[in-house]
Amino acid sequence: MSALADPRPASPLDVERVRGDFPILSRRVRNKPLVYLDNAATAQKPQSVIDAVAAYYAAENANIHRGVHYLSQQATFAYERTRGRIRRFLNAADNSEIIFVRGTTEGINLVAHSFVRPRLVEGDELIVTHMEHHSNIVPWQLVCAERGARLRVIPVDDAGELVLEEYEKLLSPRTRLVALTHASNVLGTINPVAQIAALAHQHGVPVLVDGAQGLPHLPADVRELGCDFYVFSGHKLFGPTGIGVLYGRRELLEAMPPYQGGGSMIQKVSFEGTTYADLPNRFEAGTPHIAGAIGLEAAIDYLNQAGQEHLAAYETELLGYATGALSQVPGLRLFGTARDRVGVLSFTLDSAHPHDIGTVLDSEGIAIRAGHHCAQPLMQRYGVPAMARASLAFYNTREEIDALAAALHNVNEVFA
Ligand code: PLP
Numbered sequence: 104m105s106a107l108a109d110p111r112p113a114s115p116l117d118v119e120r121v122r123g124d125f126p127i128l129s130r131r132v133r134n135k136p137l138v139y140l141d142n143a144a145t146a147q148k149p150q151s152v153i154d155a156v157a158a159y160y161a162a163e164n165a166n167i168h169r170g171v172h173y174l175s176q177q178a179t180f181a182y183e184r185t186r187g188r189i190r191r192f193l194n195a196a197d198n199s200e201i202i203f204v205r206g207t208t209e210g211i212n213l214v215a216h217s218f219v220r221p222r223l224v225e226g227d228e229l230i231v232t233h234m235e236h237h238s239n240i241v242p243w244q245l246v247c248a249e250r251g252a253r254l255r256v257i258p259v260d261d262a263g264e265l266v267l268e269e270y271e272k273l274l275s276p277r278t279r280l281v282a283l284t285h286a287s288n289v290l291g292t293i294n295p296v297a298q299i300a301a302l303a304h305q306h307g308v309p310v311l312v313d314g315a316q317g318l319p320h321l322p323a324d325v326r327e328l329g330c331d332f333y334v335f336s337g338h339k340l341f342g343p344t345g346i347g348v349l350y351g352r353r354e355l356l357e358a359m360p361p362y363q364g365g366g367s368m369i370q371k372v373s374f375e376g377t378t379y380a381d382l383p384n385r386f387e388a389g390t391p392h393i394a395g396a397i398g399l400e401a402a403i404d405y406l407n408q409a410g411q412e413h414l415a416a417y418e419t420e421l422l423g424y425a426t427g428a429l430s431q432v433p434g435l436r437l438f439g440t441a442r443d444r445v446g447v448l449s450f451t452l453d454s455a456h457p458h459d460i461g462t463v464l465d466s467e468g469i470a471i472r473a474g475h476h477c478a479q480p481l482m483q484r485y486g487v488p489a490m491a492r493a494s495l496a497f498y499n500t501r502e503e504i505d506a507l508a509a510a511l512h513n514v515n516e517v518f519a
Pocket of ligand 1: 143144205206207208209236238239284286287288313315316336
């Protein structure tokens with residue numbers, strides 16, 4: 104049966120009302136209604152996030168932690184309140200375990216520099232998976248090259264799931280860290296993080312989870328997952344760009360040297376020697392992205408109010424619909440058919456290169472991604488140089504999926 108004629112009842116989520124919260128979704132692109140399916144690259148922002156950032160600049164702008172004056176106290180209060188909000192969102196044990204960074208990339212680099220690098224000696228190993236984004240590969244390669252250590256890679260099977268038997272074989276007394284993505288930005292696969300972390304801990308190995316693609320779709324409880332570090336980017340979570348979070352277990356963070364030096368991260372400075380501030384300030388040198396943190400708080404409030412589980416249920420249903428619709432397109436190969444997936448659909452068409460697909464879709468007002476998705480090893484694994492990718496959020500609709508499918512049929516005709 105055609106997915107376009109799918110008789111399943113519509114989700115109880117009032118998606119039209121939700122869409123009304125995101126002003127950009129009502130704009131037109133190339134004289135067509137915007138169909139935004141590039142959410143894995145960055146998600147759109149609800150009005151409440153835009154308002155929170157604007158209100159900070161309009162009425163509260165001041166630097167934090169330093170001023171005795173009213174506005175500085177207000178800004179500090181809002182910034183620290185956000186830290187508490189994120190602690191609850193991730194179910195971390197303490198506010199000091201929440202470090203503001205620029206995004207996932209910076210969070211991983213911080214851990215590579217301050218946690219892994221000082222502990223790494225020649226012959227040591229770090230374990231990653233074959234489905235990692237470059238930002239969860241290259242920082243580890245940099246420290247490995249410096250210390251004579253090496254990366255080991257958990258393979259991915261044809262469906263896009265990790266081969267766990269191989270993972271078990273890779274764990275050894277030489278392993279210093281396991282770093283893996285919560286959800287793949289290419290395949291959509293949701294990895295069994297709790298299981299992987301439990302195995303690593305049996306060997307005394309800490310685990311870092313890249314939550315860039317997980318958290319926008321799934322609630323993440325760092326204590327249930329059992330991870331030691333969890334990183335994510337605000338802009339993929341319906342918040343501002345330039346702000347992200349590194350969660351780290353207090354015990355580990357406390358033993359780590361600073362990542363960057365500067366203002367705010369010190370206790371006392373003299374030319375004879377400097378002592379460093381306690382957590383979390385030790386890892387937040389310089390003026391942070393205050394407006395970004397405040398906007399991120401608004402984004403988390405939005406998700407909490409809507410109910411993350413509720414949004415995820417809607418998205419899962421939409422993913423099923425989209426998978427059905429795309430499978431009707433002749434010559435389309437879908438990558439990633441794991442049992443547990445978030446709303447990411449990467450594909451190729453026999454008729455056209457992914458960049459040509461993206462260009463034709465763009466002329467219809469449909470925004471998708473085309474390229475290697477910062478996951479070149481995974482492209483090599485599947486033997487393709489590039490893929491097209493449609494990635495969903497809870498504000499996407501069946502009508503938009505229908506528009507995508509129709510446009511792909513059109514691509515086939517254009518390039519026939
Ligand atoms: N990890 C994954 C799985 C991603 O998809 C991305 C971005 O696409 C990143 C890390 C990097 O995120 P950022 O560029 O926000 O640091």
